[in-house]
Structure formats: C-alpha cells, structure tokens
Amino acid sequence: MKVHDRKKALLYVVPMNGAFKVSMAIRETEKETLAADADVALLQDAIALAKKHAEGYALRFDVKDKASWDGLHALVEKLIDARTG
Numbered sequence: 273m274k275v276h277d278r279k280k281a282l283l284y285v286v287p288m289n290g291a292f293k294v295s296m297a298i299r300e301t302e303k304e305t306l307a308a309d310a311d312v313a314l315l316q317d318a319i320a321l322a323k324k325h326a327e328g329y330a331l332r333f334d335v336k337d338k339a340s341w342d343g344l345h346a347l348v349e350k351l352i353d354a355r356t357g
Contacts, residue, residue: 277356282348294333296331315343318331
C-alpha cells in the first residue's frame with residue numbers, strides 16, 4: 273500500500289504474516305534533522321546508515337509488535353510534519 277499526499281509517496285506498507293514492512297525515502301535535510309532528534313533515537317543507526325538513491329535515502333523497517341511500531345510512529349509523524357508544515 274502506498275501512503276501519499278496525492279503528489280509524492282510518503283511511505284509504502286507491505287503486509288506480511290504477523291507483521292508488516294514499512295519503506296520510505298527521506299530527503300537530505302530530513303535525514304540531518306532526524307539524525308539529531310531524540311524522539312527517534314531508537315532508529316538513529318538506520319537513519320545514519322541509509323543508502324542514498326535518486327529518490328532520497330532509503331529506509332526499511334519490519335514492524336512485528338507495538339515496540340517496533342512506537343519508534344517508527346514518531347518518525348512517520350515527524351516526516352508528515354516536515355512535508356506539510
């Protein structure tokens with residue numbers, strides 16, 4: 273499933289058996305801002321190691337339980353705020 277703002281994709285959600293995958297591309301400025309944000313501290317390594325592509329820096333996360341969703345939820349909300357603010 274593609275989550276978008278009618279112009280660009282924000283993220284993609286892929287259902288799996290008992291879990292789902294979330295993938296997204298973040299911009300250079302978003303990467304810099306998120307890398308220093310304490311609210312997404314659990315994802316700092318993934319953000320720092322994200323590979324650069326034409327669309328941005330690729331991030332992928334497996335969501336298997338509430339704990340794995342909590343940090344990702346903060347990242348998604350911050351990304352929405354950055355792109356709509």
